[in-house]
Amino acid sequence: MTQERHDWAESLDGLLEQAWKRLGRGVADRRAAARHPTLATVDTNGWPQVRTVVLRGADRAASQLRVYTDRKAGKVAELAAAPRASLHVWDQTAHLQIRVMAEAVIHTGTAVESIWSGLSAHAQRCYGFQPASGLAITDALDYAVWPQPEDFAVIELNVVYLEVLHLGHRHRRAGFDRSRDWAGQWVVP
Numbered sequence: 001m002t003q004e005r006h007d008w009a010e011s012l013d014g015l016l017e018q019a020w021k022r023l024g025r026g027v028a029d030r031r032a033a034a035r036h037p038t039l040a041t042v043d044t045n046g047w048p049q050v051r052t053v054v055l056r057g058a059d060r061a062a063s064q065l066r067v068y069t070d071r072k073a074g075k076v077a078e079l080a081a082a083p084r085a086s087l088h089v090w091d092q093t094a095h096l097q098i099r100v101m102a103e104a105v106i107h108t109g110t111a112v113e114s115i116w117s118g119l120s121a122h123a124q125r126c127y128g129f130q131p132a133s134g135l136a137i138t139d140a141l142d143y144a145v146w147p148q149p150e151d152f153a154v155i156e157l158n159v160v161y162l163e164v165l166h167l168g169h170r171h172r173r174a175g176f177d178r179s180r181d182w183a184g185q186w187v188v189p
């Protein structure tokens with residue numbers, strides 16, 4: 001543990017601001033820790049499912065995060081059945097763990113056309129697997145990618161609860177609740 005000062009960790013407001021700052025940095029900077037959060041859903045058998053994603057949007061004013069995906073990916077079906085997701089980031093530079101609980105909304109079709117057309121050809125090739133993502137295949141490369149706008153989905157995550165854990169000389173943990181207008185609450189680490 002470095003001796004770097006993180007004065008922002010001493011107040012609830014400072015922690016919440018820092019958490020959104022780090023999330024925003026993940027969207028803007030491909031080397032930032034929050035670039036690659038873990039997104040958790042629950043599948044139809046009740047198993048938690050986790051996977052790495054790229055954070056594409058973080059809007060504190062709207063309390064919203066955004067992730068892009070293939071419309072046929074398992075996570076989309078899981079969220080359609082149970083539209084609750086959690087997201088996890090460990091930002092080692094800030095000594096900060098961020099945990100988010102969110103209500104998910106899936107956007108496809110014309111609602112995401114402008115985002116799709118703004119993606120590079122390389123980025124578009126992350127979507128449109130044939131056969132569909134998650135299906136069993138005989139050989140490792142028995143698939144193709146035909147990027148199609150109709151195979152693209154945006155997962156909007158409307159944050160309902162955000163929790164941070166700061167590892168310092170004395171650890172600090174706090175939760176922030178949308179239903180309490182983001183008032184913070186200290187929690188035992």
Ligand SMILES: Cc1cc2nc3c(=O)[nH]c(=O)nc-3n(C[C@H](O)[C@H](O)[C@H](O)COP(=O)(O)O)c2cc1C
Binds near residue numbers: 068075076
């Ligand atoms: C570094 C990294 C970034 C990834 N980014 C995304 C992403 O932004 N969106 C996505 O759907 N999958 C992304 N993936 C792939 C997912 O982790 C996962 O393997 C895939 O989406 C299938 O997950 P699912 O079957 O649970 O839907 C990424 C994987 C890695 C390793």
